[in-house]
Amino acid sequence: MYRFLLTPRWWGINVFVLLAIPFCIFMGSWQLSRFEARVQDHRAAGEQAAAARTEAARPLARLLPVSTETSGKQATATGRYGKQLLVPGRELDGERGFYVLTLLRIDGGKALPVVRGWLPGNADPAKAPAAPTGEVTVTGALQASESPGSNGVTAAGGLPAGQTGAISSASLVNLVPYEVYDAWITLAKADSGMRAVPATAPQGTGLDLKAFQNLGYTGEWFVFAGFVVFMWFRLLRREAEFARDAELGLVPDHDEEEATVTEATAEAEATIEAEATTEATDQTGAAGAADAPQDAGNIPVR
Known part of the structure; x- marks a missing residue:
């Protein structure tokens, strides 16, 4: 059959x-x-971030360019604060607010974007405290330039003057008159009553x-x-x-x-x-x- x-x-x-x-x-x-x-990358990124918080800060130049191994590491840089911008529409602990971003001119040349802290509510220049004057040394977690769709970053334009939607060299180069590092740091201790912005894991290392x-x-x-x-x-x-x-x-x-x-x-x-x-x-x-x-x-x- x-x-x-x-x-x-x-x-x-x-x-x-x-x-x-x-x-x-x-x-x-x-x-x-x-x-x-x-899953393994996600676990490793979490362990790396936890270890980075206890490691000694290293000079910025030794951690560039940003990679999955150096993202989140504590970096230190010395310079003078320059132009200040606001980054609207950012959430922290479930509350909506904005970042206060200030460009740190290193040796009077290239600028490093520094997130000095987070404030609740709508982005308002009057709420943002002025940056310290004179030469300063900052320490914070190193981060890669943002891209649309990551960590609440939007590609929408039309923002008011003095604001940027993404913290990236490609976006900031059109807003400041000097060259910008393809990286940024978020201060371990926020300035002037603001709340510190936690570091994020590199893209592609999460669930x-x-x-x-x-x-x-x-x-x-x-x-x-x-x-x-x-x-x-x-x-x-x-x-x-x-x-x-x-x-x-x-x-x-x-x-x-x-x-x-x-x-x-x-x-x-x-x-x-x-x-x-x-x-x-x-x-x-x-x-x-x-x-x-x-x-x-x-x-x-x-």
């Missing part, structure tokens, strides 16, 4: 199943490994949407493997019933039966191919963030 398994059509079906199941399992395991790697997207893909690939097995069993049963009916003289239209088998096989192939294409597109779209580990993340580290 199962001699039909030796026909060319069923050879093709069986080869497809034998290739599709290992492929789905491999892709599911790969996505699971990516999720586990992100963000991309991490859970990897976990979702893991489940999908394993479901597809089960779907292939189910469809193979379903086709096998239908073909066996057809063979049994043929032996009893109750033979349906064989062309219709063959069309059903072919359609089911094509559906399984198309489903797996479409998922692989979608996943490849998502991974390509995330490549930019992976290549820029210096961007600030969106996971606050207290």
Whole structure:
């Protein structure tokens, strides 16, 4: 009754199943490994941030450029405060407010953005205390330039004069008349009654949407493997019933039966191919963030 398994059509079906199941399992395991790697990065970033708070501060030049290893480290720099800006729409402990950002001119040349603290309410220059005069030495957690979508950063423009939406060299270079470091620090102790802004983990080292997207893909690939097995069993049963009916003289239209088998096989192939294409597109779209580990993340580290 199962001699039909030796026909060319069923050879093709069986080869497809034998290739599709290992492929789905491999892709599911790969996505699971990516999720586990992100979990490990998240844990390592938390441990690094905790250790950084107790480490001795090092000169800024020794920690640049900012990377996943140096982000959050205590840096020290000496210079004179220059232009002051406000960064609106920033939350701290669930309360909405703004950062007070002042450019520190180092050796009278390049400027380092320094977040001197956070204040509640709408961004108002009258609320922001003036920066200390004369030469100062600051100490705080080193951070990478922000990018839209991280830590509440918005790409919206149209802000009033004296405000910036992101703390990044690309944004600040248009607002100040001097060169800006591609980094910034947040003071360990805020100035003049403001609240200190905690450092954040580097982008791509937390349990963000991309991490859970990897976990979702893991489940999908394993479901597809089960779907292939189910469809193979379903086709096998239908073909066996057809063979049994043929032996009893109750033979349906064989062309219709063959069309059903072919359609089911094509559906399984198309489903797996479409998922692989979608996943490849998502991974390509995330490549930019992976290549820029210096961007600030969106996971606050207290």
